[in-house]
Amino acid sequence: MSDVKMRGLTIDGRTVRAAEGTSVLKAAELAGIAIPHFCYHPAFEAEGNCRMCLVEIEGLPKLDLACSTIVREGMIVRTSTPSVLRARRDVLEFLLAEHPLDCPICDKAGECKLQEYYDRHGLFPGRFVEAKEKRDKKVAIGKGLVLDRERCILCTRCVRFLRKVTGTGELGVFERGVRAEIGIYDGVPVDNNYSGNLVDICPVGAITDTDFRFKTRAWFLRKGPTVCSHCSRGCAVIVESVTGYPLGEGQRKVFRIKAGENASVNGTWMCDLGRAGRRDIDERRLVRVMSNAAPEEELSWQKALADVTAMIRAVPGPERSAKIAVVLNSRLTCEELALAKKVFTDGLSLGKIFFADPKPGAADGLLLTEERMPNARGVLQSGFAQLLPDLDTLMAAEVLLVFGSHLLEHFSEEAVFRALAGIRSKFLFSAHASPLDRSAKIVFPVAVPAEKSGTYINIDGLRQSFGRAVEPPLGVTSELEILGCLASGLGLNRGEPDAC
């Protein structure tokens, strides 16, 4: 950093220092001065088409773009003179002239740049009395995305994203003048693993996602930042959920997952697989402790966990290593893994500790990794070996604790059931319902990663701690708490759950 040349300039009377090559817009932002803009996006070169960021630069005869003008030593910039304000107002008036103004039914309402800027820089009565252009309002452009050409302000962020980030270039600008429009080429749809970002970067409601369309309003959403758990990249994401109103009392729903910002991991993007992870948080969830012997009966956590500890205690110390088996997974946080280590390895001296994880998929060269679990590095750092069990070994156990349902990805349901049939005490700790549930003596519902706080270590060895992004359903708890209960139930020194 020391060899970066700094430039001193004045923006609205404030002295600002910015690195050589910084745009006026960015320099102003660093100084806390927001210059409105639609087409500029920090991930792309300046495009300069929206004309919203025009500012006054001393010595220049005309207003100039803040997004594309690079800072110079001694530059004097003014961002709120009458001529700048007039230019902004004019751009807003031009854009709104042909805009459908259908905010009441637009999903972007509440987080729309056009709304926001009109509120802050517009507030003029409309002077456009002509017939507005009629355009297609629901063009399916692929991957569940819907393009509304009446709302589009042609900032071309979507076009540039597909050309510069994914390199797939499915969208282009067609026609010209007021009839210019975004579209796909010859009916070939948007088809890449990053399509959801188009919705994130659209500054207005032109590109929406059928998964979110008409489901809720932006202002009801509670935004919880976390780290994505669907591969080992560890992208910053934001889980957006509603708890209670306008849903029913006690109800909770995750409406979408958006990309968060992390310059050293994902920039401002995330993949569609991670985005689809919203279903993981809401769907097929186990929400109560259940004994397969009496599935209808209410079973308390205390009673069920007491059963687990009793079964473990029933195995004499020297035999535990051979007769108790544990299957963990790499979605557990470092904190959970550390505690598992204390309980199972240090406390109970178990030998049969295994891992069952989602199978690897194809990496896409952008963010998505082959590994489809978030914390494989954490597993290794905790001192575990990421060893898949063989069913014969499991069959020999008398007590089996399984965390997660990924055994079924590696073995057929039939084989797993056959192997587990002879085991007396089988306990399953899982967030989601699966066929494995029926094979367990007791099924415990656990939290998904978005409902936990903890630490993951990503594919590059980066440790990332995160907080709880969304509240778990009532009656659901994390593996960390379960392991803590087991530790105290077994009279083991739980110690501090220090991170791995």
Next chain:
Amino acid sequence: MIEDAVRLIPADDSSWRIEAYLRRGGYEAARKAVTFMAPQDVIAEVRRAGLRGRGGAGFPAGLKWSFVPQGGTAPKYLCVNADEGEPGTFKDRAILVRNPHALIEGLIIAAFGVGIHQAFIYVRGEYASIAGRLEEALAEARAKGFLGRGIFGSAFGLEVVVHFGAGAYICGEETALLESVEGRRGQPRLKPPFPAIVGLFRSPTVINNVETLANVPLIIGRGADWFAARGIPKDGGTRIFGVSGAVRRPGLYELPVGTPLRTIIEEHAGGPPDGVAIKAVVPGGLSAPVLKPAELDVPMDFDSLARAGSMLGSAGIIVIGDRTPILDVLEVTARFYAHESCGQCTPCRLGTSWIHKIVSRIAEGKGRPADLELILDLAVGMKGRTLCPMGDAAAMPVHAIVSKFREELERTVIP
């Protein structure tokens, strides 16, 4: 009028062949430049001649050439702008048809001066039917060894490719032209960087108008002083004035820079027909703000017209007679720019369209008292705020028509 030997547009239709051009002393200037002159001296000579860009902006040609970084082995390009799209302008067409070798010779000299070995001639799509002569002329020049490798026995080589546009006015804007040559949607690039630094295929590029280059052989052949003396200080040479509209003899008139507008219209083009009086004159292609009859004594050079609140532009003079309703002129103007806006940037895309919608409504007899003020306001909202000069090109004539003919328009708007 100009003596035949130095006319850019010879009177004789067969003059376009290379033999005719050689008889007029053609390619001697290029030979002189390539075999006797140092490249920097070529540029210096053109700078001294005061040759300003004939495409419309009037930028000094030699100065433009001097911006191209010298040295290095990276490619540099020359693009000839033959996308003559400005309404009222038809001079480059005449050069392409009557004197294509003047253009070719000019581009050889320019390329030699700047150190360029690959040139493109971007011809508007509508000229495809007349471009056969240009292609033939290029073949003639190649056959004579004036193009290709080792021109005039020197180490200098130059290849030329003719590229056709597809009918977009915006492709006459130099950076949109570059996009179009590269095979992309024709829309302007953000400047800076300027084409002299980052142009065609991201390489340093010179873009010159046809008439600009056709003048270059005269400068090198007869000297900067001779050329400069034919015009006025800082604006040398002659211009090909295209006169159309309400005159007896519409056509092209090649006259010294600085010839008064009234002289061109009254003496050369014969003035308006009987019974017609001049209502307005567009002096330099449709983008140039209109002048009223009392403003016609202005000398036709870049600076004088700028002082008069208009511009020399492409020197296409459109004379509007008093039988033409000014609303028609406004409607045609508004329609043209709304039709030709590329749609890339907000003020031009929506401003041109909005103005056209208002003007069309007025033309349907549904004008409102506030309309004219609104049009002026929208024009102000476009001017100086767009990505390329087209915003100004659209805003200025509309603003001038409405403000200068307000009374007549008000009578139309509120019948």
